[in-house]
Amino acid sequence: MLYIFYMIFPRNLLNSVYVSGRRFNSTLVVAEHSDNCLSKITLNAITAANKIGSDISVLVTGSDVKKIAEDASKINGVKKVLVADDPKLKNQLPEAVADVVVAAHKQNNYTSILAGASSFSRGIIPRVGGILDVSPISEIIEVHSADTFTRPTYAGNALAKVKSKAPVKLITVRGGAFEAAPNTGGSGAIEEAPKAEIKDHGTTFVSKEIVKSDRPELTSAKIVVSGGRGFKSKENFELVYKFADALNAGVGASRAAVDAGFCPNDLQVGQTGKIVNPSLYICCGISGAIQHVAGMKDSKVIVAINTDKEAPIFQIADYGLVADVFKAIPEFIDEVKKSK
Amino acid sequence: MRILVGVKNVIDYAVKVRVKPDKSGVIKDNVPHIMNPFCDIALEEAVKLKEAKKVKEITVMSLGTDKSNTILRTAMAKGADKGILVQIDQATNEKLEPIHVAKALAAIVKRDKYDCVLLGKQAIDDDCNQTGQLLAGMLNWPQATFANKVEAKDGSIDVVCEIDGGLQTVNVKVPAVITADLRLNTPRYATLPNIMKAKKKPLETIKPSDLGISLENQTEVLEVSEPPTRSAGEIVPDVKTLVGKLKEKGLIE
Numbered sequence: 001m002l003y004i005f006y007m008i009f010p011r012n013l014l015n016s017v018y019v020s021g022r023r024f025n026s027t028l029v030v031a032e033h034s035d036n037c038l039s040k041i042t043l044n045a046i047t048a049a050n051k052i053g054s055d056i057s058v059l060v061t062g063s064d065v066k067k068i069a070e071d072a073s074k075i076n077g078v079k080k081v082l083v084a085d086d087p088k089l090k091n092q093l094p095e096a097v098a099d100v101v102v103a104a105h106k107q108n109n110y111t112s113i114l115a116g117a118s119s120f121s122r123g124i125i126p127r128v129g130g131i132l133d134v135s136p137i138s139e140i141i142e143v144h145s146a147d148t149f150t151r152p153t154y155a156g157n158a159l160a161k162v163k164s165k166a167p168v169k170l171i172t173v174r175g176g177a178f179e180a181a182p183n184t185g186g187s188g189a190i191e192e193a194p195k196a197e198i199k200d201h202g203t204t205f206v207s208k209e210i211v212k213s214d215r216p217e218l219t220s221a222k223i224v225v226s227g228g229r230g231f232k233s234k235e236n237f238e239l240v241y242k243f244a245d246a247l248n249a250g251v252g253a254s255r256a257a258v259d260a261g262f263c264p265n266d267l268q269v270g271q272t273g274k275i276v277n278p279s280l281y282i283c284c285g286i287s288g289a290i291q292h293v294a295g296m297k298d299s300k301v302i303v304a305i306n307t308d309k310e311a312p313i314f315q316i317a318d319y320g321l322v323a324d325v326f327k328a329i330p331e332f333i334d335e336v337k338k339s340k
Numbered sequence: 341m342r343i344l345v346g347v348k349n350v351i352d353y354a355v356k357v358r359v360k361p362d363k364s365g366v367i368k369d370n371v372p373h374i375m376n377p378f379c380d381i382a383l384e385e386a387v388k389l390k391e392a393k394k395v396k397e398i399t400v401m402s403l404g405t406d407k408s409n410t411i412l413r414t415a416m417a418k419g420a421d422k423g424i425l426v427q428i429d430q431a432t433n434e435k436l437e438p439i440h441v442a443k444a445l446a447a448i449v450k451r452d453k454y455d456c457v458l459l460g461k462q463a464i465d466d467d468c469n470q471t472g473q474l475l476a477g478m479l480n481w482p483q484a485t486f487a488n489k490v491e492a493k494d495g496s497i498d499v500v501c502e503i504d505g506g507l508q509t510v511n512v513k514v515p516a517v518i519t520a521d522l523r524l525n526t527p528r529y530a531t532l533p534n535i536m537k538a539k540k541k542p543l544e545t546i547k548p549s550d551l552g553i554s555l556e557n558q559t560e561v562l563e564v565s566e567p568p569t570r571s572a573g574e575i576v577p578d579v580k581t582l583v584g585k586l587k588e589k590g591l592i593e
Binding site for chain 2: 034093094095098118119120122123124125126127128129130131133134135136137138139148152153154155156157158159160161162163164165166201202203204205206207208209210211219223247255258259264265266271272274279280290291297301302303309314315316317318319320321322323328331332335336339
């Protein structure tokens with residue numbers, strides 16, 4: 001039926017039909033998962049999809065993904081789960097996953113295709129755009145209607161409200177901006193995804209090194225403790241981990257700390273790293289450059305500990321403590337332990 | 341191997357941008373502009389590959405107004421052999437979308453035949469993070485995004501990519517699209533003699549119509565606004581007070 005519409009109406013007219021008549025909306029959410037576990041950011045993306053309209057399908061790609069598909073079918077609001085289970089999808093390379101997304105779209109003519117904004121989906125959603133000649137919308141933080149969204153630009157210093165005229169909205173969703181959809185209560189039908197011809201794109205997976213940690217994952221942690229240049233060395237940076245463990249917090253870092261080799265890259269919070277919005281964000285020895293602030297300014301409460309009372313971080317911190325981190329952190333840990 | 345590098349002219353990252361009172365965009369006049377830092381990193385990697393004799397020639401391109409000539413000359417001073425400016429007017433430039441840049445790059449690739457396109461992972465103005473992937477999709481080329489390390493082999497390139505939680509290594513057969521992450525390298529400065537030499541390097545100026553591409557907009561910016569501001573809170577005198585306040589609010593146990 002949608003196909004006939006495409007033949008009769010010009011695209012922009014068709015879009016206005018979509019906006020006024022919600023029943024035409026159908027959304028595909030590309031699921032992200034690892035180690036037999038659905039990523040939380042997919043649940044955030046489903047909440048954004050719910051705001052766009054009804055009829056949500058979730059696409060699960062990979063090899064041996066039966067359990068993931070079952071988990072996805074239980075998410076509140078999910079009507080259908082499409083499963084593409086293929087050894088060729090084992091490492092979920094963006095080239096192969098994009099082909100599956102395109103095949104699903106060609107069969108079902110979605111009005112929007114969403115995924116949580118992560119390194120996984122950033123590889124896939126724009127590639128699908130290149131194949132379909134569609135301009136994607138990156139990292140939305142608000143849904144106004146089926147075609148109008150708000151997204152941050154200039155490291156979060158300007159918010160752009162944009163209207164997409166694209167025949168299908170290709171969207172990545174900033175996880176922290178939307179609550180996670182409940183992962184119970186749903187009863188989506190599980191179906192096989194439309195057959196896609198997964199070509200050899202010339203990309204070979206070689207290896208993956210995931211930094212193993214028992215600490216809460218940075219982007220979903222309730223508390224984040226972040227360290228910066230003020231720690232002066234990798235050895236000293238251990239104090240940040242100690243502090244985080246005392247509070248059961250995730251660990252973050254400024255670019256300066258990463259560049260100086262104090263900690264691994266994937267801890268970087270900021271415009272070019274991770275965007276976090278925990279209940280409590282504690283910056284230690286971080287000055288508060290624009291690029292760092294872009295990654296944490298939506299935290300509910302910000303605490304800054306810094307020796308420099310002129311540091312820009314104090315202009316946005318709810319609580320500031322002008323002190324040496326090497327003295328203040330151990331004291332903080334003691335104070336917390338005392339009351340336990 | 342011949343490499344094409346895309347570069348974008350953006351507001352300097354050190355500048356605090358201001359939104360125009362009519363909410364149509366941000367103020368760009370009389371604001372210092374630079375080559376997007378990620379483009380600079382992509383270019384540096386191309387130059388390093390050339391120095392390692394893995395690459396014969398580097399072409400640098402920009403889609404923008406004639407103001408982009410400055411960054412194209414800078415790119416040539418840093419080691420690019422020639423430049424292409426796909427020239428558009430100011431009004432078109434204001435509404436530019438990554439897909440337009442990807443179309444221009446794809447058309448140049450088809451016209452001049454490159455083995456690799458190196459781009460930055462994102463521009464620090466629109467923060468889109470799309471162009472490289474759009475281009476790879478258009479050309480049906482392999483893509484390696486957020487490159488942290490690049491090693492050229494015979495007919496293929498090993499790329500270590502930054503992913504959430506760690507690193508992933510892929511091998512892409514050329515032709516391929518690679519986008520550079522922050523940690524790939526540290527860009528060099530252009531030296532004065534090289535800046536002088538760059539003035540003599542060829543810089544071709546063409547129009548989108550010469551490439552047979554249309555820059556029709558798919559996205560309309562309705563309004564640009566300031567984000568809600570956070571105000572400074574209070575300075576606490578000591579750790580004890582700080583912990584007390586956080587406990588009071590139920591933020592820590």
